[in-house]
Amino acid sequence: MTKKVNLNDILMKVEKPARYLGNEINAYHKDTSNEDLIRFGFSFPDVYEVGMSHLGLQILYGVLNEREDILCERIFSPGIDMEEKMRENNIPMFGLESRESITNFDFLAFTLQYELSYTNILNILDLAKVEILAKDRKRNDPFILVGGPCAYNSEPLADFVDIVSLGEGEEVLLEVVDRYKMWKNTDKSREEFLYDLAKNVDGIYIPSLYEVEYNEDNTVKSVTPSKDDIPKKIQKRIIKNLDECFFPEKIVVPYINIVHNRIMLELFRGCTRGCRFCQAGMIYRPIRERSVDRLKDIAKKLVESTGHEEMSLASLSTSDYSNLGAITDHLIEEYSKKQRVALSLPSLRLDNFSLELAHKVQEVRKSGLTFAPEAGTQRLRDVINKGITEFDLENATRKAFGKGWNSVKLYFMIGLPTEKYDDLDGIKDLAYKVIDIYRDVHEGKLTRNFGVTVSTSTFVPKPFTPFQWHGQDTQDEIREKQIHLTKKLKNRNIKYNYHDSKTSLLEAVMARGDRRIGQVIYDAYKKGCKFDGWGEHFKFDLWVEAFEENNIDMAFYANRHREYDEVFPWDHIDVGVSKKFLERENELSKTETLTPDCRHKCNACGINTDLARGLC
């Protein structure tokens, strides 16, 4: 048994000590003196409040802990102050539940939700005293596993990770543990275990077993397996029937406020809308719904086991759930009215039905209304296949103001392929139109609490999307666009926010990066980079130094337009949606041609051919 770390002297000296307690309601605790217990660390590499808001973590934490032979513990990035104290007192990174060092765990798994968390992963390994480079780890060191959306191009992390899990993890993680248990009692090497996984577990990619060659122009020439009997292309895993798969009936309830402190009811996975910039819409296909009965059952158990006062319907596009009316009516009647459990509906579309629903929900709790037109003109919305019109926005805001809402948030992206300044002016026009509509509804008046918030983020071309071939706008171009919009949106009723484009640049480099980026990440980390997604901690200058020292040009990865015949670093990964389909979608974008929602007409994206045959 590993000794517990002693936090007594430091907990009261750091911000939010409750982040590190690990004894919240519904946390799992098991007998760690049992030598046969498989020790699994599951890490969301950001602070507790962010990680604990992630539904995937709660699901996989539950799946693993349901098994008596596994103890899965949570690991989050310690706050800057806590890390200082840990380093001062020589306290290694520990699992929240047992407070034991994770140095000798069997597995450390990281969920890759965003690229800017990569340095935090290295920091956690360092704090855990685990070798940062996979090649330096010994037989008894933990296996470092990654999963989540960024794992579909985990090449920038190839030097640091042992195992990549592609797709939905509920089943595959258990299979990995089972094979590990067989291996553990042999004298086979670490490499032999990884080879066994690559050969025998679908959805598992072992980067060290694939070789990358480059062309003289620095593009990738090929990624090939180093052994004959492992797959040339690794296919993601999916859960075929959501009603039959595990969903936690109890989730850990934090002591402190977190980003989303609520029950998250997952209605379905996948999305059929086909927005051309959206990675989630492609990688999570096909669409699979949970039945209303199963959702009612989960909701009941989670309300009873958590005492949460809020429940949200979580999915990529909530209003597309086929029985949304039935489930929301039930939840409002059963919980909002009788037990004051507020219901929230994120990701609503600009249609009448969604607005009616939002209104029903608002009867219980008032909150702001958010719409995401994404682009300012119809032309550009057609390019990105957003499928909503100005009329939809007008109609929805008019109804919303009529029903008592006073503020609206509008989300847009700038730097989208083919964008012109006319499209930016379209953003301005929409914001002013919303003001006019409000006046219209309120007899020419603007009330004091009325406001429109316009937020823009910078387009990041992502792998496995129709826009994966496009370059990102340069920093100068983005800055000019932001300045343009700042001037155009000067109005006391409009608040304009934009995201820092430097973080989007780094995101673009990592998202479409290859293995050569790994050394840059390592060097940036050694220079002091961590929490790169947090404005106050982001040290762009150090990143620039790290790129220069490695002679790597960020523009090559972020801003360069790529040709159709270029081999991508992620071409050996199969998400089900074919590259041909993505190419076709990219071509359609150039003629501003819409592709219909595939619930109405299959667009032959490829997912239904093998991986998900019969599901669409």
Ligand code: SF4
């Ligand atoms: S196979 Fe057809 S219906 Fe299924 S996700 Fe692809 S486009 Fe949509």
